[in-house]
Amino acid sequence: MRPSNDPPTEPSTEEAVQAPAAPARKRPKPGERRLQILQALAAMLEQPAGERVTTAALAARLDVSEAALYRHFASKAQMFEALIEFIEGSVFGLVTQIGERETDAAARAAQVVTMVLQFGERNPGMARVMVGDALVGENERLQQRMTQFFDKLEAALRQNLRGDAAAAAGGSLTPDADAQLTASILAAYVAGRLQRFVRSGFRRAPTDQLEPALQRMLSNA
Numbered sequence: 355m356r357p358s359n360d361p362p363t364e365p366s367t368e369e370a371v372q373a374p375a376a377p378a379r380k381r382p383k384p385g386e387r388r389l390q391i392l393q394a395l396a397a398m399l400e401q402p403a404g405e406r407v408t409t410a411a412l413a414a415r416l417d418v419s420e421a422a423l424y425r426h427f428a429s430k431a432q433m434f435e436a437l438i439e440f441i442e443g444s445v446f447g448l449v450t451q452i453g454e455r456e457t458d459a460a461a462r463a464a465q466v467v468t469m470v471l472q473f474g475e476r477n478p479g480m481a482r483v484m485v486g487d488a489l490v491g492e493n494e495r496l497q498q499r500m501t502q503f504f505d506k507l508e509a510a511l512r513q514n515l516r517g518d519a520a521a522a523a524g525g526s527l528t529p530d531a532d533a534q535l536t537a538s539i540l541a542a543y544v545a546g547r548l549q550r551f552v553r554s555g556f557r558r559a560p561t562d563q564l565e566p567a568l569q570r571m572l573s574n575a
Contacts, residue, residue: 387422387426388426388427388436390416391412391416391423391426391427391433392433392436392437392440394412394415394416395407395412395433395434395437395479396437396477396479396480397415397479398411398412398415398479399478399479399480399482399483399488400478400479400482400556402555402556406490406491407430407488409423409430429493430492431492431493431495431496434483434488434489434492434493434496435496435499437480437483438483438496438499438500438503440480441473441480441483441484441503442503442506444473445469445470445473445503445507446506446510448469448473449466449469449507449510452465452466452469452514453513453514459514459515459533460515460572462514462515463511463514463515463536463537463540463572464568464572466507466510466511466514466540467511467540467543467544467564467568468561468564468568470507470544471544471547471548471560471561471564472561474548474551474560475551475559475560475561478551478552478556481548481551481552481556481560482552483500484500484503484548485500485545485548485549485552486500487549487552487553504541504544504545507541507544508537508538508540508541509537511536511537511540511541512533512534512537515532515533515536515537516530516533516534532574536571536572536574539571540571540572543567543571544560547560547561548560
């Protein structure tokens, strides 16, 4: 068969619409990929089975190579450190806001406890980090950071309770000692409730019966 000498025809408008060119893959903006990695890590930590997250699994979830992860984070420990920094910034930023707007000592402490427990309840993956469950087998300094987190939370509660006019009006002869004891009890309560939440596979909400518990713990505040 002889080849046709007819000039090639232009594709019709309909054909052009039906067969568009493949769009170029959009490159993430600076910092966007880093955020995507942290979001994926937090989402993987929300699995109730509580399996240890590997960089291979994280890379597969994001459909990238492990090498791509290490272009944004030097190690998996650094990824967890970024999550811890997010937790610290979120929680203690709100602690400051509560202290600025609330004048009553007991109300301040109650709001701080409620806020931390609600944060963990709404962010199960972060709750696993907070209680150290997600950090088992990771770098020891990560566990130390979370221990320091609860120490700092206790100090914030103590500061909100100490030397308050309400404590003085209540007739306490040792307001500082009372504030220290109450803050210790509240911080332990927060840690315990978050631990129970994680160990129950996120079924037992940390805010269950919170109001009566707070009334009992703050009855002398």
